[in-house]
Amino acid sequence: MRRFITPILRLIARTFFRRIKIVGWESVPRGPVIFAANHPNGLIDPLFLLCFVPRPVSFLAKAPLFRMPLIGWFARGIDSIPVYRTQDNYSTSQNRDMFAAARALLVRGGAIALFPEGTTHSEPRLKELKTGAARIALGCSAEECPDIVIVPTAVFYTAKHSFRSDAMLYFGGAIEVVPAVVDENGEPPRDAVAALTDRVESALAALTLQADSREALDLIGRAERIMSLGRSDLSEQLEMRRRFIAGYTRLRERDPQRLAQLQSRFERFEAELGDANLQPETLPRPSVRGSIRTIAMLLITFPLAVIGAVAHYPTFRLIRFIATRFTRGQELVATTKAVGGLTLYPLTYIVYGGIVAWRFGLGYGIVTAILLPLLGYVALRFFEQLDDVIGRTRALTWRIARRSAFERLMRTRGALRDEIVALAEEMGV
Numbered sequence: 001m002r003r004f005i006t007p008i009l010r011l012i013a014r015t016f017f018r019r020i021k022i023v024g025w026e027s028v029p030r031g032p033v034i035f036a037a038n039h040p041n042g043l044i045d046p047l048f049l050l051c052f053v054p055r056p057v058s059f060l061a062k063a064p065l066f067r068m069p070l071i072g073w074f075a076r077g078i079d080s081i082p083v084y085r086t087q088d089n090y091s092t093s094q095n096r097d098m099f100a101a102a103r104a105l106l107v108r109g110g111a112i113a114l115f116p117e118g119t120t121h122s123e124p125r126l127k128e129l130k131t132g133a134a135r136i137a138l139g140c141s142a143e144e145c146p147d148i149v150i151v152p153t154a155v156f157y158t159a160k161h162s163f164r165s166d167a168m169l170y171f172g173g174a175i176e177v178v179p180a181v182v183d184e185n186g187e188p189p190r191d192a193v194a195a196l197t198d199r200v201e202s203a204l205a206a207l208t209l210q211a212d213s214r215e216a217l218d219l220i221g222r223a224e225r226i227m228s229l230g231r232s233d234l235s236e237q238l239e240m241r242r243r244f245i246a247g248y249t250r251l252r253e254r255d256p257q258r259l260a261q262l263q264s265r266f267e268r269f270e271a272e273l274g275d276a277n278l279q280p281e282t283l284p285r286p287s288v289r290g291s292i293r294t295i296a297m298l299l300i301t302f303p304l305a306v307i308g309a310v311a312h313y314p315t316f317r318l319i320r321f322i323a324t325r326f327t328r329g330q331e332l333v334a335t336t337k338a339v340g341g342l343t344l345y346p347l348t349y350i351v352y353g354g355i356v357a358w359r360f361g362l363g364y365g366i367v368t369a370i371l372l373p374l375l376g377y378v379a380l381r382f383f384e385q386l387d388d389v390i391g392r393t394r395a396l397t398w399r400i401a402r403r404s405a406f407e408r409l410m411r412t413r414g415a416l417r418d419e420i421v422a423l424a425e426e427m428g429v
Contacts, residue, residue, distance in 0.1 A: 308379030
């Protein structure tokens with residue numbers, strides 16, 4: 001099942017996200033590995049790891065998932081191992097079988113992924129890590145599993161609930177584990193478990209964005225987008241946001257008035273962009289040649305894009321309605337959209353194919369069902385490029401008709417960038 005479903009999920013992931021980047025995969029070892037990852041985005045996180053971890057991986061997943069009709073079937077199909085939690089009305093004594101199954105898989109040289117925070121969330125910092133990864137690793141026999149490691153793994157989303165946002169998977173350096181002597185219940189010493197958990201937490205914190213508040217993360221994300229004009233590499237975006245967080249924290253401690261002034265300047269700049277109906281990405285000098293080439297492609301694909309858009313729009317609106325109306329918590333919006341798309345779009349193709357088959361014959365119906373996903377992708381790319389052309393055209397119009405206002409925006413952005421660079425040098429971040 002894994003070989004069949006993973007390529008399909010990888011295609012879906014590359015459709016849902018505009019850009020996906022994998023960093024550090026070449027350093028992932030071949031022996032027994034535990035991937036310890038942060039958990040910001042519901043079921044999207046394990047699906048992301050399943051698709052892009054560079055080796056087959058099994059998951060520790062909460063037991064209630066195995067009782068769900070579709071998700072349970074899928075979890076068992078990829079050899080996931082159930083975890084029994086008191087908040088799910090299970091006895092934790094059942095986890096002895098979980099630890100035994102996980103250790104047996106590692107002894108065979110396999111890989112396990114788990115989310116030691118224990119639950120998905122939208123907090124600006126990591127939650128306190130559970131000890132499961134350390135207990136599993138330390139409980140493995142030194143003779144059977146001498147080279148076991150824990151690899152801290154960060155999942156980063158530019159806008160985790162949004163369709164066609166960007167995502168990155170970041171593998172940190174492997175944490176070597178010295179297996180401990182276990183007691184009669186197979187449990188390693190508590191002090192060794194605590195020490196290893198602290199090492200994992202420190203390594204994972206170094207890979208992820210950590211701030212004191214959600215407002216700080218939002219401000220830093222907006223500042224990074226303005227400074228990089230939304231075009232930096234994903235790993236550069238993450239590094240820039242880390243530096244912004246470090247600078248934000250130090251400036252708040254040393255000179256909160258200066259921080260407030262800088263924040264006010266950013267807000268005024270954003271307001272000016274909003275009044276001009278411009279995006280940061282459109283501020284550089286627009287490329288007339290590139291825009292002409294894109295417009296030519298749009299004219300060629302326009303008929304196909306219209307068909308694809310008309311066919312997919314009702315289902316798209318239905319999925320969006322379900323995700324925004326019935327989903328609790330921002331971290332589950334993308335999960336709802338992905339599951340809804342995986343379920344409803346195939347049904348849409350079957351319905352359209354059935355209607356065409358009824359009117360024109362079975363062969364035409366099959367061709368319709370096969371072509372509709374391709375037409376949907378053409379429509380998706382068409383409207384993304386159309387939006388880009390409209391933004392560039394608007395910026396070009398501003399640059400020609402309101403040159404002084406456009407140049408003022410560029411100077412303001414340059415001044416903000418210079419001040420941030422100066423602050424970074426001043427504070428050593």
